[in-house]
Amino acid sequence: MGNGTSIGRVRGLGSSHHGTGHFLSSRLTAVGNLVLIPFLMISLALMPSHDYATVHAWAAKPLPATALILILINTFYHARLGIQVMLEDYVHENGGKIAAWLFVNFVPFAGAAFGIVSVVRIALGGA
Amino acid sequence: MAQAPGKRPLSPHLEIWRWGPAMLVSILHRITGEGLAFVGLSLFLWWVGAIAGGPESYQTFLDWVWLAPDGGLQTATALLGKVVLVGLTWAFFQHMASGIRHFVLDIGAGYELETNARWSLLTILFSVAATSVFWAAVLLH
Numbered sequence: 388m389g390n391g392t393s394i395g396r397v398r399g400l401g402s403s404h405h406g407t408g409h410f411l412s413s414r415l416t417a418v419g420n421l422v423l424i425p426f427l428m429i430s431l432a433l434m435p436s437h438d439y440a441t442v443h444a445w446a447a448k449p450l451p452a453t454a455l456i457l458i459l460i461n462t463f464y465h466a467r468l469g470i471q472v473m474l475e476d477y478v479h480e481n482g483g484k485i486a487a488w489l490f491v492n493f494v495p496f497a498g499a500a501f502g503i504v505s506v507v508r509i510a511l512g513g514a
Numbered sequence: 515m516a517q518a519p520g521k522r523p524l525s526p527h528l529e530i531w532r533w534g535p536a537m538l539v540s541i542l543h544r545i546t547g548e549g550l551a552f553v554g555l556s557l558f559l560w561w562v563g564a565i566a567g568g569p570e571s572y573q574t575f576l577d578w579v580w581l582a583p584d585g586g587l588q589t590a591t592a593l594l595g596k597v598v599l600v601g602l603t604w605a606f607f608q609h610m611a612s613g614i615r616h617f618v619l620d621i622g623a624g625y626e627l628e629t630n631a632r633w634s635l636l637t638i639l640f641s642v643a644a645t646s647v648f649w650a651a652v653l654l655h
Binding site for chain 1: 544548549551552555556558559562563565566568569572573576584603606610613614617621648651652655
């Protein structure tokens with residue numbers, strides 16, 4: 388960012404040309420959530436009990452395990468996009484921007500990886 | 515933020531606007547979204563990880579979030595757990611309803627003042643009703 392000529396002051400502050408992709412990904416994953424989260428909630432509401440045996444047996448079945456893994460991909464990505472928009476709106480200092488950039492690019496993926504490993508372990512035996 | 519030198523006009527601050535349904539729903543969409551992302555997904559990861567960890571870790575999850583068999587600190591966290599779970603359910607339904615409203619707005623419909631206010635209010639009525647129905651189903655099942 389220059390501070391000399393008028394063009395120098397605004398150069399690099401325009402569109403990154405990634406906005407449309409971000410917008411569409413947000414909508415696409417929203418549609419995914421519209422299927423996945425009601426599936427999770429209805430499944431939880433209809434369970435005869437919420438003890439370990441019941442919940443584990445449910446999560447180990449192919450369809451629920453698939454839905455849980457899709458939630459860990461789709462919903463986590465949707466959340467990541469939304470958090471990014473929120474941070475872009477409220478974080479304006481350069482140091483904060485770098486921290487925010489590291490956060491949205493590491494934490495959601497780390498969380499999703501932990502969740503997917505957990506579901507795989509539930510579904511394929513282990514504990 | 516680069517700004518041209520000198521005073522630039524600022525839009526009125528939040529407190530100066532007259533509150534309206536569309537404004538409230540817009541703010542709720544962000545708050546519920548961030549709440550679901552930070553609190554909801556964290557709790558979801560704990561839950562999935564606890565199931566994967568085996569019966570003992572799952573029992574720890576249940577004890578701290580809902581059951582509180584040992585009393586003490588767990589009484590507080592289990593009360594908090596119930597409030598948070600009901601809150602997350604409401605947040606999901608509110609975020610879902612206002613998200614569907616966004617789909618309608620995305621195609622350029624629903625901007626007439628009365629229509630916009632009506633559908634904004636309906637998302638709130640829906641989220642409260644759906645939360646009640648969901649928890650009635652869970653607790654009376």
